[in-house]
Amino acid sequence: MQRSGRARNRLLAAAVLLLLFVPAAVPAHAVSKEMVQLQTQVQQLLDMVQRLQSTLDSHFGVMQNLAQQTADEAKQMTQTVNALQQKLSGESDAVNGKQDALSGQMQSLNDSVDELKARIAKLDKSVQDLQSQLQAMQTAQQAQTAPGGAQPGTAPPGGTQPGAPPSPGSPDQTPGAPQNIPAGANAPGPSPALQAPPLQETYQAGERDFDAGRFKVAQGEFESIVHYYPLDDLAGSAEFYLGEIAYQQKDYANAINYYNEVLEGFSGNRNAPAAELHKGYSLLATDKRQEGIDELRELIRRYPQRPEARQARSKLYGMGVRPTAGH
Numbered sequence: 236m237q238r239s240g241r242a243r244n245r246l247l248a249a250a251v252l253l254l255l256f257v258p259a260a261v262p263a264h265a266v267s268k269e270m271v272q273l274q275t276q277v278q279q280l281l282d283m284v285q286r287l288q289s290t291l292d293s294h295f296g297v298m299q300n301l302a303q304q305t306a307d308e309a310k311q312m313t314q315t316v317n318a319l320q321q322k323l324s325g326e327s328d329a330v331n332g333k334q335d336a337l338s339g340q341m342q343s344l345n346d347s348v349d350e351l352k353a354r355i356a357k358l359d360k361s362v363q364d365l366q367s368q369l370q371a372m373q374t375a376q377q378a379q380t381a382p383g384g385a386q387p388g389t390a391p392p393g394g395t396q397p398g399a400p401p402s403p404g405s406p407d408q409t410p411g412a413p414q415n416i417p418a419g420a421n422a423p424g425p426s427p428a429l430q431a432p433p434l435q436e437t438y439q440a441g442e443r444d445f446d447a448g449r450f451k452v453a454q455g456e457f458e459s460i461v462h463y464y465p466l467d468d469l470a471g472s473a474e475f476y477l478g479e480i481a482y483q484q485k486d487y488a489n490a491i492n493y494y495n496e497v498l499e500g501f502s503g504n505r506n507a508p509a510a511e512l513h514k515g516y517s518l519l520a521t522d523k524r525q526e527g528i529d530e531l532r533e534l535i536r537r538y539p540q541r542p543e544a545r546q547a548r549s550k551l552y553g554m555g556v557r558p559t560a561g562h
Contacts, residue, residue: 342537346502353500357465431463432456438469441476450480471501475510487517508534508543515547528556535559 441456457473457480464470478493494514497507504510511534518527531547535558538544548558 349499349502354466357500361465432459434460434464434467434469438473441473445476445480450483454480468501468504471497471504472506474501475504475506478510478513482513482517485520487521490514490517491521508538508541511537512543512547516550528554532558532560 437456437460441453441460444450444453444456454477457476460467460473461470461477474493474496478490478497481487481490481493491514494510494517497504497510498514501507511530515527515530515534518524518530528551531551534547535544551558
């Protein structure tokens with residue numbers, strides 16, 4: 236378009252120059268046939284320039300219209316692409332959210348399976364202990380009843396053989412008369428039954444004693460719960476409080492053991508995040524820096540929205556460590 240405009244301008248300039256200089260070079264009285272022809276050619280040239288101008292204007296209008304249409308189509312295409320990108324971004328966010336939710340559900344399922352395995356192991360151990368106690372009780376009962384049983388062909392203690400006269404100084408024995416047996420001699424009594432304390436009352440008493448700072452009393456109450464109710468979820472809470480007692484007393488090694496019991500055997504317990512947080516603190520307090528960092532990072536990964544996770548992040552930032560593993 237710019238080239239055609241320059242060509243048009245050059246033709247116009249040439250025509251103007253011809254009109255200006257040719258008449259000046261020839262005398263006014265010497266109008267010849269050649270001059271007339273030259274003027275005619277100049278006029279034709281001007282006509283051609285005008286037609287070229289009209290054609291160029293028409294083509295320019297068409298090209299301008301096409302350019303406007305192209306711009307409109309490009310704008311519509313841009314809007315379509317942007318809408319498609321937004322839609323894809325929204326779908327991607329939805330997929331990522333579903334993946335996160337699925338990962339959380341899988342983690343919860345794995346935790347539940349681990350907790351179930353731990354409870355099954357504890358139940359198996361409890362059954363074995365119960366069997367051992369039952370066998371011991373049966374053995375003790377047999378040991379108590381064996382001396383009192385009459386052996387064939389032997390006389391009972393203090394008695395006589397059938398048909399023999401009573402021994403001197405012995406009381407007369409009459410058939411069917413009951414024998415005098417010292418009280419408590421060879422008389423098997425009922426075995427003492429172990430009385431389990433009430434679960435809820437014992438746990439609530441332990442919490443009250445812990446809050447009041449009576450750690451020794453609370454420790455005994457929580458240990459009773461763990462002993463008599465090892466598979467109940469309150470046993471996991473009792474393990475947590477036993478860890479807290481050890482943690483308050485700066486007995487970090489035992490505190491870590493109690494916290495491990497909560498995390499491995501009762502991972503779904505409501506105190507599991509706090510147990511993992513204080514386990515990380517205990518590891519750091521015992522100069523196990525990397526293990527403590529890993530424990531706090533695991534807490535952040537498993538419970539990202541819990542207050543314990545925020546405390547773990549603050550702790551790691553204060554140590555100059557990233558809350559998540561990575562380069």
